[in-house]
Amino acid sequence: MILSSKLKRLRNNFLKKCVNFSTTQTQRDWYICGMNATQHLLFVAFGHRDYQNELIWALMSLARAHPEPAFHIHIFSDDTAYLQSQLPLPVTYHVLTSDQLTEAKGPSNYAYRVKIKILQDCLKRYTGSFLYLDTDCLITAPLTPIFEALEKGMVFMDKNEGALKANTGGIARKMKKVLRKQAAFPLPNGELITLSEAFEVWNSGCIGVSNQHLPLLYRAEAFMDALYATYPLFSMEQIAVSEALQREPLAESKNWVHHYWYFKEFRPVIQAFLAHYPVWEDRLEKAPLWDPWQLSAGKRRYKQLGFWGRTFQKISLGYRWKNPEFRP
Numbered sequence: 307m308i309l310s311s312k313l314k315r316l317r318n319n320f321l322k323k324c325v326n327f328s329t330t331q332t333q334r335d336w337y338i339c340g341m342n343a344t345q346h347l348l349f350v351a352f353g354h355r356d357y358q359n360e361l362i363w364a365l366m367s368l369a370r371a372h373p374e375p376a377f378h379i380h381i382f383s384d385d386t387a388y389l390q391s392q393l394p395l396p397v398t399y400h401v402l403t404s405d406q407l408t409e410a411k412g413p414s415n416y417a418y419r420v421k422i423k424i425l426q427d428c429l430k431r432y433t434g435s436f437l438y439l440d441t442d443c444l445i446t447a448p449l450t451p452i453f454e455a456l457e458k459g460m461v462f463m464d465k466n467e468g469a470l471k472a473n474t475g476g477i478a479r480k481m482k483k484v485l486r487k488q489a490a491f492p493l494p495n496g497e498l499i500t501l502s503e504a505f506e507v508w509n510s511g512c513i514g515v516s517n518q519h520l521p522l523l524y525r526a527e528a529f530m531d532a533l534y535a536t537y538p539l540f541s542m543e544q545i546a547v548s549e550a551l552q553r554e555p556l557a558e559s560k561n562w563v564h565h566y567w568y569f570k571e572f573r574p575v576i577q578a579f580l581a582h583y584p585v586w587e588d589r590l591e592k593a594p595l596w597d598p599w600q601l602s603a604g605k606r607r608y609k610q611l612g613f614w615g616r617t618f619q620k621i622s623l624g625y626r627w628k629n630p631e632f633r634p
Contacts, residue, residue, distance in 0.1 A: 344434025345377035345453045350421050351441050352384040352402050356573045360441035362392050363576050366593050367444040414534050418543035429520045440511040444564040461554045462514030464565045471503035477541050484537045491532040508548040511565035526550040566598040571629045578632035601630040
């Protein structure tokens with residue numbers, strides 16, 4: 307990434323006011339003067355480069371919503387060097403080693419378990435309110451109202467996807483099949499959690515909590531492990547976090563954050579965009595022209611067609627939907 311001379315001067319002047327703590331093998335900290343040290347925004351990106359590129363896109367949206375964020379941004383990644391080369395923002399980088407990832411994934415090697423373990427660790431190490439976002443999230447409005455609500459004891463998730471019984475998607479069908487065979491799941495502490503098809507599932511692309519909710523994250527971990535041991539469905543983390551956080555006043559974050567989990571086809575666009583626009587300021591200017599919601603219109607229309615409608619489209623047009631191509 308290339309920084310313009312103006313942006314370099316602004317960043318350097320900003321960092322002169324900061325205390326740069328020591329660099330260790332696992333973490334490089336930038337603690338920003340004037341930052342609200344009790345508000346923490348968390349991202350986790352490991353594995354394929356697509357996740358890191360999605361994270362860059364997310365932080366571009368953050369920079370537009372918060373030109374000078376007052377909260378503490380944490381990035382947990384196994385490739386912090388790449389992210390540091392791409393991001394001019396003041397960030398605390400936490401290096402995830404292969405050993406740490408193996409431990410966090412647990413005995414079942416469950417990748418979605420990592421974010422819950424990182425959230426637990428942050429709640430133990432820091433004080434305040436914590437907002438975790440998946441990498442495929444866009445900040446569409448200032449996050450201040452979320453942090454204010456978290457400080458009052460609210461908890462947040464992305465959105466309420468409704469009861470399992472009303473969901474006809476493939477993942478929901480698999481989960482309902484699991485519950486028909488086993489509805490009660492014992493935890494290590496002896497507690498028994500029972501689910502039915504009336505259970506409401508929330509999307510966990512956003513998780514907002516505060517220190518008082520650490521026991522709920524431990525509960526989610528134990529339940530997640532029990533669920534995943536029963537059937538290795540990737541969404542078991544979502545089920546477990548939904549069950550735990552619904553014990554508190556739970557609100558949706560969708561008015562401030564857009565989670566485009568439905569459109570993995572956006573990844574090649576991000577990759578091509580970042581390669582074409584290496585200057586951060588150009589990226590901020592041009593990125594709003596590439597909206598995953600608008601670009602996914604063809605896919606969403608196709609998904610709404612019935613069996614015969616989909617079949618007709620595939621035969622008549624020769625494709626299901628056209629994926630977007632980056633054209634500057």
